Structures are given as C-alpha cells and as structure tokens.
Amino acid sequence: MATLSRRALPAAVAAVAALAAAVLVAPGPARAHGVALVPGSRTYLCYVDGLRANGQIIPTNPACADAVAQGGQQPLYDWFGVLRSDAGGRTTGFIPDGQICGGGTTKYAAYNAARTDWPTTHLTAGSTIQLHYSNWAAHPGTFHMYITKDGWNPLTPLAWGDLEPFWSATDPPQSGGPGGFNYYYWDTTLPAGKTGRHILYIQWVRSDSQENFFSCSDVVFDGGHGEVTGVGGSQPSASPSRSVPGSPSVSPSASRSVSPSPSRSVSPSPSRSSSPPPTGGGGCTATWKTNDISWAGHFQGEVTVKNNGSPTLNGWTVRWTYTGGQGFDGAPWNGTLTGQPPNVAVTNVDWNRVLGPGASTSFGFNATGTAPATAPALTCTSP
Structure with missing residues (x-):
C-alpha cells in the first residue's frame, strides 16, 4: 500500500515542485485561492494522484479518473479554486444539496459524486490534529468546519442536513506567504465517537468580500493518524501505515484565533x-x-x-x-x-x-x- 506521506508533497503539506511545473503548463489560467491540504480535499488529492512528470493529470484512483473523464483536467490544475464570489457566508440552501463539494459550480460538479473510493485520510475520533488549508491567495476570514452526522450514507449525495458544525478558526497563522505552496494552519479536536467513513467539510468565509471557498475531505475514523490511501495506486480502503501528527491539544470554541506551531507537510513520491x-x-x-x-x-x-x-x-x-x-x-x-x-x-x-x-x-x-x-x-x- 502506498500512502501520501510516503511520497514527496504540503503539507502538504505538498507535491511542491511538481505542482509548480504543472501550474506553469496548465492549459488555462488558475483562478483559485485554497482548499484543505490536511486532511486533503478531493480536488487536491486527485491532483496529487494524477500528476505526471510531463505535467499531464492522469489519475489512478477510479473516482478521480472518472471525475477527469467527466470534467477534464483543468479543475485539478485549479485544485485550489472551489469558490463562489457571491456566497457572502451563506450556507444551508445557498449551494443546493448534492452540489456541496463542488461549490455549486459546473466546473467542479464531478467532485460531488457519492462514492466510497475517493482518496481517504485515516483519523482517530476525539484526537487533535493540525489542519492545513492552502493560502494560494491570502484573505482575512473564518474557516467553518463541519462533519457528517452519525449514520450518514456515503453513497448518497451530500446534503446540508447531513452536516453538523464542530469547529472554527479565525485568521489563523500561515506557514509562509501566499502565491506558493504555503498554508494556513490551526489545531482542531475532532468529534468524539465517530466511526467509519465521513466527510470533513470546510467553508472559508472571507471577511473582506462576498467570496467564499469550499472543501470536502473524505475521511475514515478507524484509529488512523493522518495516513492517506487511494493515491498513487494504493487502495482507498487499506489500513493506515503512517502518521501525520496533530499538535498539542486545544479546546474548541465557536470562533478562535490560534497560535503558530511548527509547519508540517506530506508528500506524494516514493x-x-x-x-x-x-x-x-x-x-x-x-x-x-x-x-x-x-x-x-x-x-x-x-x-x-x-x-x-x-x-x-x-x-x-x-x-x-x-x-x-x-x-x-x-x-x-x-x-x-x-x-x-x-x-x-x-x-x-x-x-x-x-x-x-x-x-x-x-x-x-x-x-x-x-x-x-x-x-x-x-x-x-x-x-
């Protein structure tokens, strides 16, 4: 089994060199700002899975491959671009049920597919992890975090009624400046008692405009510590084999700023x-x-x-x-x-x-x- 943290990325936490090359050769301009790197969003991990040395994106993961067949490679060159310029912080009902992971856009519609073979991050319920979110373009604002409710069926389209809020972070620190491969980071205590597959959903609400960003990360609560499967030929349902650690425990709050801690990244190459x-x-x-x-x-x-x-x-x-x-x-x-x-x-x-x-x-x-x-x-x- 191959895991993301055993390949070269973040950070992603972060296929840093290959990413730079791919953005330069992308067939269209990248209009984008950020999605989750740890735990990785669908677009980000599909990008990591599919990127080839010549700059083409040819995924091995079946869900990612089907998404590219449906929507082309450009959404993955723009893996950090799931956004709406008219969101204004609106959540329930603004993006229709079944279109939440794609931000209600046509460009990212393929990433709404309800299936269990997306790249997956293995986690432990109740543990504290350090979350990384790309700052491809930096903006002030708040990251609102949701998790699917107990009993959610991953084979049904994601609806707002499936999600419950559990954390937020306002203007967290950054690992470095925007425009590269850096990220915002903050400590997050995951909900206790969760088991099985879930979606960790983040809405980044800018405080200086109406623009919002959306990110769906497929996770499984199985005692893992940040291992990623379903990337580079590994099996999406495989057992975890490598840790991506969290940070010292912090207590949840409705809205918080967090203090800096050492940055970490993960990588996609043997x-x-x-x-x-x-x-x-x-x-x-x-x-x-x-x-x-x-x-x-x-x-x-x-x-x-x-x-x-x-x-x-x-x-x-x-x-x-x-x-x-x-x-x-x-x-x-x-x-x-x-x-x-x-x-x-x-x-x-x-x-x-x-x-x-x-x-x-x-x-x-x-x-x-x-x-x-x-x-x-x-x-x-x-x-």
Whole structure:
C-alpha cells in the first residue's frame, strides 16, 4: 500500500515542485485561492494522484479518473479554486444539496459524486490534529468546519442536513506567504465517537468580500493518524501505515484565533534509501533517506530515529553538517528545527518525544540545494 506521506508533497503539506511545473503548463489560467491540504480535499488529492512528470493529470484512483473523464483536467490544475464570489457566508440552501463539494459550480460538479473510493485520510475520533488549508491567495476570514452526522450514507449525495458544525478558526497563522505552496494552519479536536467513513467539510468565509471557498475531505475514523490511501495506486480502503501528527491539544470554541506551531507537510513520491549505518549514543540512532523527487535547486529528505536501547527515551535530537550549502525550504514536519545549516539540529515534537525500546519515528523536510551524493553523518542524542 502506498500512502501520501510516503511520497514527496504540503503539507502538504505538498507535491511542491511538481505542482509548480504543472501550474506553469496548465492549459488555462488558475483562478483559485485554497482548499484543505490536511486532511486533503478531493480536488487536491486527485491532483496529487494524477500528476505526471510531463505535467499531464492522469489519475489512478477510479473516482478521480472518472471525475477527469467527466470534467477534464483543468479543475485539478485549479485544485485550489472551489469558490463562489457571491456566497457572502451563506450556507444551508445557498449551494443546493448534492452540489456541496463542488461549490455549486459546473466546473467542479464531478467532485460531488457519492462514492466510497475517493482518496481517504485515516483519523482517530476525539484526537487533535493540525489542519492545513492552502493560502494560494491570502484573505482575512473564518474557516467553518463541519462533519457528517452519525449514520450518514456515503453513497448518497451530500446534503446540508447531513452536516453538523464542530469547529472554527479565525485568521489563523500561515506557514509562509501566499502565491506558493504555503498554508494556513490551526489545531482542531475532532468529534468524539465517530466511526467509519465521513466527510470533513470546510467553508472559508472571507471577511473582506462576498467570496467564499469550499472543501470536502473524505475521511475514515478507524484509529488512523493522518495516513492517506487511494493515491498513487494504493487502495482507498487499506489500513493506515503512517502518521501525520496533530499538535498539542486545544479546546474548541465557536470562533478562535490560534497560535503558530511548527509547519508540517506530506508528500506524494516514493523514497530511496541513501544512508550509512545509523549512528548515535545512548541507544538513539538516526538513518537518512533522500526521497525520489528533486527539482531545480531543491530536494526532499527523511530521517528515521530509533531507540535501540532498553530504557525509554524521553526526547531526542539529530544533528548533521551540510557541506554543499544546502538549507531548508520551510520547517521540517514531525520535528523542530533547533540548529540552522550548515550545522543542523532537529529535535522531537511533543507527539514523538517518547520512544520505548525498539520504537522509531521519522521526520521529513523540503530542502534547498542539491541532495548530498553521500548522506551526511548523523548523530542522535537524548537527554
């Protein structure tokens, strides 16, 4: 099974290089602003599933393939463009039932299809996750979040009566400036007691105009931690195999602003190993991988940290030295950058601080420069 976080993206959280190339070769202008990256929206994950090296979009996921057959490739080149300029914050009844995921537009009508094989994010009910929402164009406003009610049938067209609100975030922080592959992010506590398939629906209401944006993310509450299936040949119903962590718990409120926390992203390309034997002290070891994706002046890497000792580790730090002028394109995901290049240091985040005997975790990053021909020597230490 392939999962999105094992391929190169976000963030998406975010097929960053390939996305740039595809936007440049898209057959029409992208008029768009943003949709959810984590958990990924239908248009975003279908884009990730379908993008090819030549810039064409040819999905392997059957739902995505049918959507392209119905509506063409342009809606996926404009994956961040599900919007209405006349919405003004209106919800129930403004967009007709059965057209909610496509924003009531003809362009995105294919993404309203009621089926169970859309790309899917695996989650745990009641857990706290960090949500990423593309800021392709930045606007002030509020993100209103809904989830389908218990007993909802995913084989019936989504109706407003199927949705219940559970969270909102007003003017959350951004991982970087607009116009690229950055995103808004905020901590969200998922509703408790949910099981099975659901749709997580977000309406982004601008406070400076009547324009609103709409996003449907297919999720399944099965004890997962952000794994994505149904992308790149993986099975939509497969079991989760990789975590995309949340952030420290926060309490829901009707409308809130949230504080910044380290950005994270996920990626859509397989990785290749390029590491010497792991090194470390006190039972903590680290292993380097360079992912199978690179673009002009960029590459992506992943480091796995393992507790090879008998005591439980309570915190870890991985260090290495770049010798070719490499840097970071944004913050690492699943780790905190505590030492800048060339003398790099990455420390655990809260969720992966504790590693029992034999346990391991990984962090990844988008990097600037050329990937080292020989993996750097890593040292791993724990307090």
